[in-house]
Amino acid sequence: MSFEDAIPDYIARVDTVLARTLPAADVEPTRLHEAMRYATLNGGKRIRPLLVYATGEVLGIDAAHLDAPAVAVELIHAFSLVHDDLPAMDDDDLRRGKPTVHRQFDEATAILAADALQPLAFEVLAGPEGGDAAGQLTMVHVLSRACGSLGMTGGQAIDIESEGQRISGDTLRRMFELKTGALISAAVLMAAARVPDLAADQHAALERYAHRIGLAFQIRDDILDVEGDTETIGKPAGSDVAHDKATWPAIFGMDAAKAECDKLYAEGLDALSGFGANAVPLQVLAELIVRRKM
Amino acid sequence: MSFEDAIPDYIARVDTVLARTLPAADVEPTRLHEAMRYATLNGGKRIRPLLVYATGEVLGIDAAHLDAPAVAVELIHAFSLVHDDLPAMDDDDLRRGKPTVHRQFDEATAILAADALQPLAFEVLAGPEGGDAAGQLTMVHVLSRACGSLGMTGGQAIDIESEGQRISGDTLRRMFELKTGALISAAVLMAAARVPDLAADQHAALERYAHRIGLAFQIRDDILDVEGDTETIGKPAGSDVAHDKATWPAIFGMDAAKAECDKLYAEGLDALSGFGANAVPLQVLAELIVRRKM
Numbered sequence: 121m122s123f124e125d126a127i128p129d130y131i132a133r134v135d136t137v138l139a140r141t142l143p144a145a146d147v148e149p150t151r152l153h154e155a156m157r158y159a160t161l162n163g164g165k166r167i168r169p170l171l172v173y174a175t176g177e178v179l180g181i182d183a184a185h186l187d188a189p190a191v192a193v194e195l196i197h198a199f200s201l202v203h204d205d206l207p208a209m210d211d212d213d214l215r216r217g218k219p220t221v222h223r224q225f226d227e228a229t230a231i232l233a234a235d236a237l238q239p240l241a242f243e244v245l246a247g248p249e250g251g252d253a254a255g256q257l258t259m260v261h262v263l264s265r266a267c268g269s270l271g272m273t274g275g276q277a278i279d280i281e282s283e284g285q286r287i288s289g290d291t292l293r294r295m296f297e298l299k300t301g302a303l304i305s306a307a308v309l310m311a312a313a314r315v316p317d318l319a320a321d322q323h324a325a326l327e328r329y330a331h332r333i334g335l336a337f338q339i340r341d342d343i344l345d346v347e348g349d350t351e352t353i354g355k356p357a358g359s360d361v362a363h364d365k366a367t368w369p370a371i372f373g374m375d376a377a378k379a380e381c382d383k384l385y386a387e388g389l390d391a392l393s394g395f396g397a398n399a400v401p402l403q404v405l406a407e408l409i410v411r412r413k414m
Numbered sequence: 415m416s417f418e419d420a421i422p423d424y425i426a427r428v429d430t431v432l433a434r435t436l437p438a439a440d441v442e443p444t445r446l447h448e449a450m451r452y453a454t455l456n457g458g459k460r461i462r463p464l465l466v467y468a469t470g471e472v473l474g475i476d477a478a479h480l481d482a483p484a485v486a487v488e489l490i491h492a493f494s495l496v497h498d499d500l501p502a503m504d505d506d507d508l509r510r511g512k513p514t515v516h517r518q519f520d521e522a523t524a525i526l527a528a529d530a531l532q533p534l535a536f537e538v539l540a541g542p543e544g545g546d547a548a549g550q551l552t553m554v555h556v557l558s559r560a561c562g563s564l565g566m567t568g569g570q571a572i573d574i575e576s577e578g579q580r581i582s583g584d585t586l587r588r589m590f591e592l593k594t595g596a597l598i599s600a601a602v603l604m605a606a607a608r609v610p611d612l613a614a615d616q617h618a619a620l621e622r623y624a625h626r627i628g629l630a631f632q633i634r635d636d637i638l639d640v641e642g643d644t645e646t647i648g649k650p651a652g653s654d655v656a657h658d659k660a661t662w663p664a665i666f667g668m669d670a671a672k673a674e675c676d677k678l679y680a681e682g683l684d685a686l687s688g689f690g691a692n693a694v695p696l697q698v699l700a701e702l703i704v705r706r707k708m
Contacts, residue, residue, distance in 0.1 A: 143563055143564065147564075148568075148572070148588075149563070149568050149571040149572050149575065151571065151575065152563050152567070152568060152571040153563060156563060199529075200529075203525055203526075203529060206525065208520075208521035208522045208525060209522050209525065226502075227502035228502045228503050228574050229571070229574075231497055231500065231502060231503065231525070232497075232567050232570055232571045232574070233563075234529075235493075235494075235497060235528075235529075235532070235561075235567045236561075236562045236563035236567040236568065236571075238529070238532055238533065238561075239532065239536075239557075239558040239559075239561035239562040239565075239567075240558070240562050240563070242533075242536045242554055242557075242558040243554075243555060243558035243559055243562060245554070246551050246552075246554040246555040246558060247555065248555070250551075253547035253548045253550075253551045254547045256547075256551055257540050257544075257547045257550055257551055257554075258540075260536055260537075260539070260540040260551075260554050261537060261540040261541065261542070263533075263536075264533040264534070264536040264537035264540060265533075265537055267529075267530075267532075267533035268530045268533040268534050268537060269437055269443070269446050269447060269450060269527075269530035269534070270437065270441075271533075273446070273526050273529045273530040273533075274442075274443050274446060274530065276526055277443040277445065277446040277523070277526045277530075278442070278443050280522045280523075280526070281443065281445065294442075
């Protein structure tokens with residue numbers, strides 16, 4: 121089966137494992153567990169888990185060895201969205217067409233549900249049935265760095281600080297590398313950690329691919345915020361402008377944003393050249409990321 | 415040197431490693447890093463790191479192998495305090511006699527600073543210079559479980575839900591086991607994970623000790639909230655009553671709270687009997703916890 125045809129199966133797969141990993145909604149504290157499930161089992165695009173499985177196909181890793189990193193990276197993504205939406209942050213009411221967690225539950229529950237999603241990601245990675253300890257430990261290290269102040273959370277801090285400010289193109293790029301790129305890279309590099317003897321040049325090629333695609337992903341998000349409609353993207357279109365957010369179109373213009381997205385896409389594909397025909401799954405995802413409408 | 419005399423050295427030790435582990439305040443994003451340092455390097459009692467080092471003394475582990483879990487457990491503790499103090503949670507203005515993080519900085523920075531402290535704990539545990547991978551992985555597993563919805567964060571959720579409610583004594587005990595006990599136990603059991611061939615009965619004895627002392631710690635907190643003064647405990651005395659919190663004195667009465675604390679202390683010491691004279695460091699900490707004035 122082509123990777124493109126397998127995408128719905130992979131999405132169903134990670135959704136199934138997520139549903140099994142999250143504590144059931146009738147386990148105490150029930151309201152917290154309901155909120156954790158609501159935040160995670162919500163029809164997300166699962167781009168990051170797909171990157172884990174696609175990297176696995178490129179490197180010839182059995183999907184069964186990739187469920188843990190696929191679930192872990194999505195739990196971290198879900199955690200970050202819940203906190204991003206809070207009143208003290210972006211103060212958003214809608215996420216994927218449904219009330220945000222603090223709207224559906226309450227603010228304290230939203231804060232705590234996200235706080236509990238984060239360690240669950242590391243618990244999944246460090247599970248006793250996880251395979252080789254060294255590879256598991258590398259995954260924990262990769263993901264924890266990607267979450268922290270020099271990764272996703274640091275990028276979010278720069279984003280919040282930049283609202284209403286004029287920032288330089290360099291700062292914008294750095295913000296995107298952290299806010300979005302760090303977790304995209306972690307998805308790819310956690311899968312790579314499952315191959316103990318991966319050649320250094322293959323590791324570097326995957327790193328370069330993930331860097332370019334992570335940036336392209338965020339620029340595409342900015343473009344969609346301007347050009348998409350609320351129904352399709354599942355959150356209010358134009359919310360970046362409304363928040364006076366620093367975005368690629370706002371700083372460089374829409375044409376430059378689209379050109380940069382195309383350039384990063386081409387560089388991402390170029391990075392994969394050494395993998396030959398095996399690279400198809402990551403090529404497919406790169407195209408999906410730069411062409412997506414939502 | 416007796417463990418009691420070594421306590422100031424251990425506190426200085428963990429403070430030094432914390433200061434080195436946290437990104438410097440002049441590293442971008444600077445405001446986030448300032449807040450992370452403010453939240454952590456604040457003259458805390460470092461009870462949890464002391465439990466790590468004390469367990470290490472009992473089991474004959476070199477302190478150099480315990481800095482990572484000592485720092486990790488304190489980073490998690492610091493993270494939890496920042497979120498507990500938020501307006502949507504306990505809405506506290508003072509912590510250890512100083513403005514809480516959201517008061518000193520702002521709410522968004524407080525949310526994000528704590529969000530970045532949590533993964534730093536796992537990054538420290540999973541570091542490439544960490545010794546044996548299997549032991550490191552066990553530490554990640556122990557700490558991540560202790561943080562999550564069936565540990566500390568779950569306990570905090572029950573605490574918030576119980577405000578203004580009548581809850582049963584059983585629910586209160588369960589809340590304390592999660593909210594405070596889980597992290598206390600993690601401190602002890604992470605140190606234990608440094609001994610690959612630890613006998614099962616020794617592991618069970620340490621688990622029982624930590625369980626009793628964790629409960630006693632929280633009951634002592636409740637007692638101090640009633641009997642302590644604001645200056646000594648560093649936060650407003652009587653804040654539990656003001657928040658209509660479920661506490662041991664409120665539900666069982668003050669005399670019963672003190673009796674339970676003494677009983678748990680005795681049971682904690684009893685659990686250590688198999689360690690003979692080696693148990694002294696953990697005995698000293700148990701006494702410190704049930705007798706403390708702050």
